[in-house]
Amino acid sequence: MKFRQVLSFLVILIAVLFVAYQQFGSKLNLQIPSPGGIITTGNKGTDEAIDNSNSSRTINLSIASSSTKRNWMDKIVADFNRKNNKVNGKRIVASVEHVTSGGSMNAILDGSLQPVIWSPGDDSWTKQFDDNWKLDKNTPAFSEACVSTVYAPLGFAMWRPMAETLGWPDKPIGWDTIVNLASDPNGWASYGRPEWGKFTFGHTHPAYANSGLMSMTGFVYGITKNSQLTANEIYAPAVEDAMRRLEQNTSKYGKSAPALLELMAKKGTSFLHAAAVPEADTIKFNVERGNELSLPLAFIFPSGGTIWANHPLCILDKTDWVDSNQAKAAQMFRDYLLAPEQQKLAIDNYLRPLDSSIPLHAPLSLDNGTDPRVTTSTVPALPSPSLEIANAVVDLFKITKRxxxxxxxxxxxxxxxxxxxxxxxxxxxxxxxxxxxxxxxxxxxxxxxxxxxxxxxxxxxxxxxxxxxxxxxxxxxxxxxxxxxxxxxxxxxxxxxxxxxxxxxxxxxxxxxxxxxxxxxxxxxxxxxxxxxxxxxxxxxxxxxxxxxxxxxxxxxxxxxxxxxxxxxxxxxxxxxxxxxxxxxxxx
Structure with a gap:
């Protein structure tokens, strides 16, 4: 008798839970994971695994996003999911994987990464991807042009007292300053600070990281003072000589800007003095990791111009792994991300909104290591490199690097x-x-x-x-x-x-x-x-x-x-x- 009572109770309980899930599951955010297609890298920005397989009640919206905008994207994905947006009666479940631009581009091209949305650090990556995809598939991967989402300008993170010795924030500091200081055997003694020794510099690898490609492209533009270079002109002896002077005195490369800053935080001022990284990563370290830093960091905008990385968003709706519901869900997410509320939220996450009329505020402040007075009017936006320019920049780097x-x-x-x-x-x-x-x-x-x-x-x-x-x-x-x-x-x-x-x-x-x-x-x-x-x-x-x-x-x-x-x-x-x-x- 007891067995029958227990069995009846379990049947009733299961039925009640099933009805409750049907009625309130979306409000309670109860989720049943779907098998298949999961990409696990250990750096997801949400509790969802990236999964392109759709259950009968959900649409899985997988996003591969460059790591510089990690905080912002995590917040937007979480807020978007809380709104329980739907397409054709199915709830959209967005998930984000934070990636490097070059690495994710190659992974999508070889089929090991299959997101619905791809958002690298800059337009140059989408141009390279589009050219290579069409060459291989003879068809585009997306039906609409990729759209800019936010600005993350490139420049130098330097220990603040050292930056101030060079004249920051009021005196222009360009790539020529960095090259001359890096190749000067007297190092900081030439600026009256012999106790700091020889200047040490690092940057990410331009073949793998957005910050590396954008920094090296900005370097070429800055050294030549010409943003309309051809690939042929990049190989000019003067450009090669300048890059060799820089690279022969570059002490550390890497695959991501945060990893370089992590090294600066752990090893202190006696290791790297400066690194070419985005503004957002620099300010994030000052604000969130300031107690771990030997000294605060300053972000230097290269005089003469820099690349204001625009972090484009691409919907890969023409690929065979994205269905029509996922494409519509991606459009809804794109529109949500570009809305004024989310653009204002970018500032709180160390990024600059596309709309320059939105006033900047802390954490983008001098106290936190950046100059909010800088705009594209004072430090011009240099063009993103074409595929030909990008290939030439990477090739010249390989020729001249240590x-x-x-x-x-x-x-x-x-x-x-x-x-x-x-x-x-x-x-x-x-x-x-x-x-x-x-x-x-x-x-x-x-x-x-x-x-x-x-x-x-x-x-x-x-x-x-x-x-x-x-x-x-x-x-x-x-x-x-x-x-x-x-x-x-x-x-x-x-x-x-x-x-x-x-x-x-x-x-x-x-x-x-x-x-x-x-x-x-x-x-x-x-x-x-x-x-x-x-x-x-x-x-x-x-x-x-x-x-x-x-x-x-x-x-x-x-x-x-x-x-x-x-x-x-x-x-x-x-x-x-x-x-x-x-x-x-x-x-x-």
């Missing part, structure tokens, strides 16, 4: 057996093939022993042979992780000393791939940190980029290695290892 010496330390212990070593071999080969022919690369494999396949040599001479040997690596034995780190650092430091003796300036990095902990005990953890690694990050030192491969990797130790050397730790599995190697490519 070359890298890289040693890949590859764990081949027994725990790497099976799918792990298969995917790691493939990703490592792809990494070797992406390197500049004038870079130097070597590979060391380790289990309980250390074996050099090749010490770093010019990529053009060894990459093909190394790729073949890496492709046939086998997994066996224990893990001499700490000994491998010491051995790798020793070799790369010796190469660095050789280069210094020859007056050659390079970047030095160790890519350390491991899936576990040290099991050999030949070198202890404390011994490794005390005798093989620096006690603090050196701006031109050997940087370690550990890849924690799988759940068993010792992330605590790997992260400490990265932090001590101003490298960066990455977590990876069989599905993400290739993307991690791509990120490391942008660091060197």
């Amino acid at each position: 070359k890298a010496t890289i040693l890949v330390a590859f764990d081949v212990s027994g725990s790497m057996e099976g799918e792990k070593i298969r995917t790691a071999r493939t990703a490592t080969v792809e990494f070797l093939q992406r390197l500049d022919p004038k870079d130097e690369v070597g590979v060391m494999v380790f289990n309980h022993e250390l074996t050099f396949l090749s010490e770093p040599q010019p990529v053009a001479n060894v990459a093909e042979d190394l790729a073949k040997r890496v492709s046939s690596l086998l997994a066996d034995g224990g893990t001499n992780l700490y000994g491998a780190v010491c051995g790798a650092v020793k070799v790369v430091k010796e190469l660095q000393q050789r280069d210094l003796a020859n007056n050659e300036s390079r970047l030095y990095g160790i890519v350390l791939l491991s899936d576990g902990e040290d099991t050999s005990g030949v070198v202890t953890e404390n011994q490794m940190f005390a005798t093989c690694l620096p006690t603090g990050a050196e701006i031109d030192g050997v940087k370690i980029f550990p890849i924690a491969f799988g759940d068993s990797a010792n992330e605590r130790v790997l992260r400490k290695m990265a932090e001590l050397t101003a490298g960066r730790m990455f977590s990876a599995d069989q599905n993400s290892i290739a993307k991690v190697y791509l990120s490391i490519s942008a660091e060197q």
Whole structure:
């Protein structure tokens, strides 16, 4: 009898809950996840996973948005979802993934990212995407032109006392100032501040990051004082000489502007003095992370003009993964985002509205490190680069940048057996093939022993042979992780000393791939940190980029290695290892 009573109660309860969901589910924001098509990168801006599959009651509106406008986009998506907007009786559920512009463009082109809305940092990316998409598919990806959403001007983040020494905020500071200071052997002594030493500078990689491409394009325009350049003129000797002077004195690259600012926050004023980043990221760090900064940052608008990145919004309605309901939902979201209320909200999130009649207010203030008096009238908006200009800028950057010496330390212990070593071999080969022919690369494999396949040599001479040997690596034995780190650092430091003796300036990095902990005990953890690694990050030192491969990797130790050397730790599995190697490519 009791069983029947319990069963009857459960049936009634389920029925009541079902009716309640039908009547009030949307108001209560009760959501049943839909299977299929989910992209998980760990940086979603909402509780929704990006999912292009639609249930019978919802329309999933996936958005891939450049990271500079993260705060603003997160707020808009949350507010939009609370309004329970509908298309044909179905509730729209928007979700956002924060991405890099170049990386997301390539991912959409190769099919690994399939959003309904794509919003990179600047029009130049949409031009590149459109040209490449049409070339491959012979049809457009969107039926309507992409629309501007907000402004995020590009410039320099510099420690405020240093910026004030250069005359900020009243004295014009241009790219020529940065180039001259970076290449001046006297450094800050030329400005009466010898205690600050040599000027150190960083910027993101123009092939991967919007801030990198826009900054380097602005650099070319600024140096030539000509915003109507042709691709041919970018290769002029004077332009190449100026970029070489800058790049040979650039100490840090990266895949995103926030990562560079994060490094400045962690390492303080003795590391990077300035970085080319958007205004929004600079002010966000001052406001939200000010207690972590050694000194406040100032944002410098390059005199003569800069690129006011307009963060276009594109609806990919002509692709085969977007249906008509999703296209209509995207139009509703676009109109909502462009409404005056959301444009005013941009200021609260460190961005500038499209409508210049909307008055600026804090946090866009001098107290927070930016000059609200600056407009497109005082610092002109330079044109977004065409595909030809963008390609020329990236190519000139590659020609003039400091070359890298890289040693890949590859764990081949027994725990790497099976799918792990298969995917790691493939990703490592792809990494070797992406390197500049004038870079130097070597590979060391380790289990309980250390074996050099090749010490770093010019990529053009060894990459093909190394790729073949890496492709046939086998997994066996224990893990001499700490000994491998010491051995790798020793070799790369010796190469660095050789280069210094020859007056050659390079970047030095160790890519350390491991899936576990040290099991050999030949070198202890404390011994490794005390005798093989620096006690603090050196701006031109050997940087370690550990890849924690799988759940068993010792992330605590790997992260400490990265932090001590101003490298960066990455977590990876069989599905993400290739993307991690791509990120490391942008660091060197």
